[in-house]
Amino acid sequence: MERLRIGTRGSGLALWQAHATRDALVATGIDEADIEIVVIKTSGDRIQNRALLEAGGKGLFTKEIEEALIDKSIDIAVHSAKDMPTRLPEGLTLAAYLPRADVRDAVISHHGGGLENLPEGARFGTASLRREALLRRARPDLEITLLRGNLPTRIQKVEDGELDATLLAYAGMCRLGVDSHATALLDPLEFPPACGQGAVVIECRDDDAKMRDLLDKIGHAETASAVTCERAFLDTLDGSCRTPIAGWAQVNGDKLSFRGLLLSPDGTEVLEGSAEGSATDAEKIGRETGAEVRGRASAELLAKIGIA
Numbered sequence: 145m146e147r148l149r150i151g152t153r154g155s156g157l158a159l160w161q162a163h164a165t166r167d168a169l170v171a172t173g174i175d176e177a178d179i180e181i182v183v184i185k186t187s188g189d190r191i192q193n194r195a196l197l198e199a200g201g202k203g204l205f206t207k208e209i210e211e212a213l214i215d216k217s218i219d220i221a222v223h224s225a226k227d228m229p230t231r232l233p234e235g236l237t238l239a240a241y242l243p244r245a246d247v248r249d250a251v252i253s254h255h256g257g258g259l260e261n262l263p264e265g266a267r268f269g270t271a272s273l274r275r276e277a278l279l280r281r282a283r284p285d286l287e288i289t290l291l292r293g294n295l296p297t298r299i300q301k302v303e304d305g306e307l308d309a310t311l312l313a314y315a316g317m318c319r320l321g322v323d324s325h326a327t328a329l330l331d332p333l334e335f336p337p338a339c340g341q342g343a344v345v346i347e348c349r350d351d352d353a354k355m356r357d358l359l360d361k362i363g364h365a366e367t368a369s370a371v372t373c374e375r376a377f378l379d380t381l382d383g384s385c386r387t388p389i390a391g392w393a394q395v396n397g398d399k400l401s402f403r404g405l406l407l408s409p410d411g412t413e414v415l416e417g418s419a420e421g422s423a424t425d426a427e428k429i430g431r432e433t434g435a436e437v438r439g440r441a442s443a444e445l446l447a448k449i450g451i452a
């Protein structure tokens with residue numbers, strides 16, 4: 145067969161995801177020599193400045209990869225589901241999810257232990273709006289500063305004592321082999337994950353029947369239902385991409401249970417929605433819960449969210 149080209153970003157985490165996808169394809173009988181991993185630099189990788197990243201809007205980490213899919217210089221693209229915008233360019237589809245890993249956020253603390261173990265006014269680093277809002281809700285005394293960079297760099301800053309603590313997705317830490325630096329794992333009911341956290345998703349062209357058939361063989365149905373529900377919730381609420389939102393769906397057989405949160409950036413307003421239903425209604429459950437939560441949000445919060 146023709147070589148199958150997998151497009152990915154070049155970060156350690158992205159390469160792990162591309163390799164996991166390749167391994168899953170090899171397990172279906174494809175010769176490893178027929179698979180090529182194509183590293184693509186995205187605008188998000190180039191821009192380091194937070195203001196510019198925000199001004200750039202959605203999809204900064206996916207744009208160039210999706211362009212490569214559309215112009216057929218790659219056949220499939222691998223992404224962290226958490227980083228995927230909810231609306232895809234015309235002609236592309238999310239065709240498969242790999243089995244989801246641990247959804248929890250991990251605390252990496254200079255003081256050991258979890259949030260309760262941090263001294264008053266501790267310096268906490270994160271770049272995530274969701275983590276910031278959830279932290280402010282749990283510990284209003286914390287001093288939260290912007291922390292960027294790859295996982296090992298962020299962990300190093302805590303080890304060095306430049307920061308008291310940070311939060312990272314435990315799934316990413318495991319994938320990079322730095323999970324031993326986690327000093328606590330947060331209960332997903334108290335500190336719910338981002339929509340899609342811990343899941344790897346594979347995108348291809350809508351009309352590429354050959355790739356879709358192939359991806360069907362490696363796709364994990366429960367993960368697909370769960371993340372589809374979470375992304376539908378996110379899509380009904382996040383107009384601006386600047387809104388703290390959390391969402392976690394669990395699928396057991398054909399049953400799905402979902403819990404989602406919309407927060408004000410300072411963590412004082414917290415709206416929670418939950419629903420249960422059939423896994424086949426994943427998208428509908430996410431959308432309805434999102435609409436219901438939105439109906440309870442204050443005018444002030446709605447204005448911040450940027451959706452009418």
Ligand SMILES: NCc1[nH]cc(CCC(=O)O)c1CC(=O)O
Nearest residue numbers: 224226312313315316341342343
């Ligand atoms: N936003 C960056 C990002 N995208 C995916 C992961 C971790 C792996 C995952 O959640 O699938 C991370 C790092 C983090 O949030 O700590």
